Amino acid sequence: MKLIGGHPSLVQRALYQISQTNISLEQLEEAAPKINGAFSDYLLNNLRRLQAPGNEKLKVCFQKIMQGERSNDIFSKFQLVKIGLIKLSDNNEEVSCELYRRFFEKNLDL
Helix, strand or coil: CCCCCCCHHHHHHHHHHHHHHCCCHHHHHHHCCCCCCCCHHHHHHHHHHHHCCCCHHHHHHHHHHHCCCCCCCHHHHHHHHHCCCEEEECCEEEECCHHHHHHHHHHCCC
16 A cells, blocks of 8 residues: 555545445556545645645645655644655655655646
């Protein structure tokens, strides 16, 4: 489940989707980052959060991390960690899971 990075809520959604729609894991992974995929409400909520007025610094910080750059905005990084979009380790900043990377690459003006 590299796609969702072990995120408990997303794992639950994935298992529920597989059990209720009788789709394979491969089909779920293919459809997951789409606007109408199994995680769409969750992903769209985070997209709205990043695009909300007043959250420009948060969006810019996330875009930098998505592009493999480092951000010096400590407060924005803290917020992104708290909402689960990024993870920090030592001197490394990265997107929390492949699902976020795929979805936001298509939907966040990168």
